[in-house]
Amino acid sequence: MKPIKVIFAMLIILACTAAFFVATPRIAQAAHLQSGWFFEDDMENGWAPWECWEPPRSNCYRVSTSANDYFVLDTFNSLATVGRKVTISPFDSDMSCKATMFIKPESGSAPFSGQLEVIDYNTWNYIKIKTFTYIYVPFNGGWNTVTTTSWTPPDPDIFVRTVFNNPTTNDKELQVDLLRVSCTW
Numbered sequence: 001m002k003p004i005k006v007i008f009a010m011l012i013i014l015a016c017t018a019a020f021f022v023a024t025p026r027i028a029q030a031a032h033l034q035s036g037w038f039f040e041d042d043m044e045n046g047w048a049p050w051e052c053w054e055p056p057r058s059n060c061y062r063v064s065t066s067a068n069d070y071f072v073l074d075t076f077n078s079l080a081t082v083g084r085k086v087t088i089s090p091f092d093s094d095m096s097c098k099a100t101m102f103i104k105p106e107s108g109s110a111p112f113s114g115q116l117e118v119i120d121y122n123t124w125n126y127i128k129i130k131t132f133t134y135i136y137v138p139f140n141g142g143w144n145t146v147t148t149t150s151w152t153p154p155d156p157d158i159f160v161r162t163v164f165n166n167p168t169t170n171d172k173e174l175q176v177d178l179l180r181v182s183c184t185w
Helices: 002-035
Strands: 037-041 050-053 058-064 069-087 096-105 108-120 126-137 144-147 157-184
Touching: 050 058, 096 108, 096 126, 126 144
Parallel strands: none
Antiparallel strands: 037 157, 050 069, 058 069, 069 157, 096 144, 096 157, 108 126, 108 157
């Protein structure tokens, strides 16, 4: 009788252990889905994923210092943009997302205006646009955040970019740094 009880007890332990390992990934995945998804690019790793668009009388370039890397949009009576492709993974069609970029206009009188754009990478249709305007920027002003309101991505691939508009005939610069995209389910 004893060997049958030992075998039966071992089978129960084996079944419980197998059930634990089968259930654990599902529990971890459910916790992951509840916490959402987060992407950040601080521009410290080079130019590669970033794209600039600069019509005549505009410029886009990367600045690398010992403290920070960022892009500068420099324009004269025109506009300039910098952005990159982001792939949301894991993707869920019911997610709610926001995008943020840090900007720092040069000091002095403006106007400074522009927008943070979220674009469907596959169709190039706008998903969300957040405009910004600065009438005057104090000297030695710090970094400002521009954040979109919530949006639902139509598919995993999006393009996020900052557009800097300078309608004046004075040369103006806008520094752009740190892209964040966060999504929750």
